Amino acid sequence: MNKIVAVALLAILTSGCATQNYLLSSSEAPSTSVQPNAEKMQTFFVSGLGQEKEIDAAAVCQGQQNVASIQTKSNFINIVLGTISNGIYTPRQISVYCK
Template sequence: MKKVILATVIAATVMTGCARQTFIMSPAPQTKTAELNKSQPFFVSGIGQHKTVDAAKLCGGADNVAKVEVQQTFVNGLLSVVTFGIYTPRQARVFCK
């Protein structure tokens, strides 16, 4: 029984991965803290779903947006594995100048 649990934990750890998409809008210095740092829920691996973040509105104009990131963290991947892909969250961040 212990071997089965250990094998399941190892498989879950190996199958979860981190992924990050970064969109740099301006090479100018940005704030160190994100204006938005929000977990966005997706279901069934996000098939046919989309979420929208208005970065220009958050930063007070499109010229003030420095960087936008979308990331699947280790915890997000682990939640996805535990729920068999039914719940697959992603982390969204917006950085302003």
């Protein structure tokens, strides 16, 4: 029992959150105080192997010229869900920021 707890604790402590910012018309990534115009959880299976998900940021911001940045990230909940399912279910958060 102690080994299982130790392995689970080690897995949680060695995992980290990951964020990718795609800057389209802004020179810096959005701060945590700026609220996204759209936020959605995208689901992937088998760690997203060979899968693609798309979001129409131009439709969210009413035009391609109004898109400031797009951010994808794995937060603590996403990592826990991926760990519990052993990588079978691996969600990610996507946020769209408009000008």
